[in-house]
Each structure stands twice: as structure tokens, then as C-alpha cells.
Amino acid sequence: xxxxxxxxxxxxxxxxxxxxxxxxxxxxxxxxxxxxxxxxxxxxxxxxxxxxxxxxxxxxxxxxxxxxxxxxxxxxxxxxxxxxxxxxxxxxxxxxxxxxxxxxxxxxxxxxxxxxxxxxxxxxxxxxxxx
Numbered sequence: 001x002x003x004x005x006x007x008x009x010x011x012x013x014x015x016x017x018x019x020x021x022x023x024x025x026x027x028x029x030x031x032x033x034x035x036x037x038x039x040x041x042x043x044x045x046x047x048x049x050x051x052x053x054x055x056x057x058x059x060x061x062x063x064x065x066x067x068x069x070x071x072x073x074x075x076x077x078x079x080x081x082x083x084x085x086x087x088x089x090x091x092x093x094x095x096x097x098x099x100x101x102x103x104x105x106x107x108x109x110x111x112x113x114x115x116x117x118x119x120x121x122x123x124x125x126x127x128x129x130x131x
Contacts, residue, residue: 047117052089055086056121059118062108063115069087
């Protein structure tokens, strides 16, 4: 294997249409734009809030329709205190919101972005098991 050396002329102006490394697949790509630290911290909080199997299952349920606690208890087969605890975490992270309807609180996802994250993570996990 031989190394390829290219002699460059320091007086040569680089043509913007034809960068020096355009044909070099190993040339470094420009760095990706990084959001502000506060945005990254908020994204981390959301991902941590989603990082529990029961909370993932809650998001999948709420993706279908709004639900009250007892509906989540039946659907997921876990206790009411556990569902309530997980809903508090999701609510604090801004993943879900609750709206009182008489004696019950109906929970719904704040937006669809979060359900896409969970659905994609579940699909990725299932693909990994099928390899």
C-alpha cells in the first residue's frame, strides 16, 4: 500500500466550488451544530424520564389515546401507586400533562415528538433481537 502525497502551492486560492478534499472520503466533516447547553440539558431530562420500561409502556398507551390512571393500571398490569409515580416523573419532564375530568385525571402526551422517540427506540430494540 503506498501513501499518496499531494504537493500544494500556498499561493493557490481554493475554489469554493471544488474544495481541496472533495474527493477524499477520509477528510474530516465539519462539526455538527451544537444547541445551547440548556437545550441539551432539557433533552437529557426527557431521555432520562423515558428510560424506564413502565414509562415507555405508558407513552405507548398514551400515543393511542388519553388515559386515566386506572386504565393504565389495567393495560399495563401494574399497581396504581407505581403508575402514579411514573406519571409524576413523565409530567415533571414535560412528557405528559394531566387534565381533570370530574374525579379523574386524563393524561395525554404533550406532543407527538416524544411518541416518535419511544416508537423508534422500541423498533430499534426489536430489530436488534431479530438479528
